[in-house]
Amino acid sequence: MKKTLRIAVQKSGRLSEQSLKLMNECGIRFNNGKSRLKAVSYNFPAEFLFLRDDDIPGYVEDGVADLGLVGENEMAEKAKDIELIKKLGFSKCRLSLAIPRDKEYHGPAYFQDTNIATSYPRILNQYLENQNISAQIHEISGSVEIAPSIGLADAVCDIVSSGSTLLSNGLKEVETIFKSETVLIGNHTALVEKKDLIDQLVFRINSVLTGKGNKYILLNAPDEATQAIVDLLPGMRSPTIVPLAMSGWNSIHSVVEEDQFWEVIEKLKEAGAEGILVVPIEKMIL
Numbered sequence: 001m002k003k004t005l006r007i008a009v010q011k012s013g014r015l016s017e018q019s020l021k022l023m024n025e026c027g028i029r030f031n032n033g034k035s036r037l038k039a040v041s042y043n044f045p046a047e048f049l050f051l052r053d054d055d056i057p058g059y060v061e062d063g064v065a066d067l068g069l070v071g072e073n074e075m076a077e078k079a080k081d082i083e084l085i086k087k088l089g090f091s092k093c094r095l096s097l098a099i100p101r102d103k104e105y106h107g108p109a110y111f112q113d114t115n116i117a118t119s120y121p122r123i124l125n126q127y128l129e130n131q132n133i134s135a136q137i138h139e140i141s142g143s144v145e146i147a148p149s150i151g152l153a154d155a156v157c158d159i160v161s162s163g164s165t166l167l168s169n170g171l172k173e174v175e176t177i178f179k180s181e182t183v184l185i186g187n188h189t190a191l192v193e194k195k196d197l198i199d200q201l202v203f204r205i206n207s208v209l210t211g212k213g214n215k216y217i218l219l220n221a222p223d224e225a226t227q228a229i230v231d232l233l234p235g236m237r238s239p240t241i242v243p244l245a246m247s248g249w250n251s252i253h254s255v256v257e258e259d260q261f262w263e264v265i266e267k268l269k270e271a272g273a274e275g276i277l278v279v280p281i282e283k284m285i286l
């Protein structure tokens with residue numbers, strides 16, 4: 001029987017759009033009816049299961065899905081027996097404690113003997129234990145941020161991304177207790193039995209993520225500046241130098257890491273580079 005990868009993605013929410021975009025950038029195409037529970041790819045042996053993010057770690061542990069794209073927050077909270085394959089670097093957020101805006105805050109001791117509403121009791125409990133604070137944890141599964149205003153809790157511990165949910169509920173963020181981004185998780189058995197397919201997918205993801213972390217750069221330089229510029233540009237192996245039609249001038253091509261980008265550009269200009277073009281890289285295979 002032909003093997004198929006079953007990949008769980010969030011049905012709707014902060015992660016879903018970018019998770020599907022990544023699959024698309026990996027060249028995995030499918031007809032996406034959002035209202036459906038499942039979609040089958042027509043050019044890669046994979047099917048997608050659209051689920052609530054909270055349920056994804058459990059489904060991956062049980063083997064209902066072989067892989068899942070989920071927030072590290074859900075992975076840590078559910079503490080299932082699953083494997084973290086790769087951090088994906090998008091949908092970054094944090095789990096924070098927040099209190100009513102008008103309250104004074106001087107440190108974690110604030111939370112002693114309070115009642116805190118959260119959907120993340122395990123992570124919160126760990127934090128409180130580390131801080132030697134005893135507090136009541138009130139577990140609720142949604143709309144945590146309204147708990148203080150309806151008198152259900154003194155504080156909340158919830159996911160913050162832009163911060164607008166806290167702001168519109170009259171709350172202020174006072175402690176960050178966990179940092180999260182989307183991760184690729186896997187079922188232990190599937191990692192063995194479907195290793196070839198999972199390796200193919202991870203290879204594609206790596207090429208996309210590496211490409212995003214780098215830029216292709218092209219510039220012109222006179223002969224006398226060429227060596228100094230080449231020394232500034234490591235490239236994948238070394239830069240490409242192509243003579244321009246005008247004698248005494250070259251076009252130099254290379255790859256620069258996104259993080260070092262602005263610094264390198266400044267130095268290139270000082271060294272005599274002209275007509276600098278910067279182009280995004282769709283995929284990069286090292």
Ligand code: PRP
Pocket residue numbers: 013014053054142158159160161162163164165166
């Ligand atoms: C979180 C959290 C807030 C919102 C915060 O929900 O519960 O509702 O995101 O985002 P903001 O700081 O940009 O306003 P999440 O996306 O995890 O959805 P879920 O709890 O429904 O799974």
Ligand code: ZN
Pocket residue numbers: 052053054
């Ligand atoms: Zn959720």
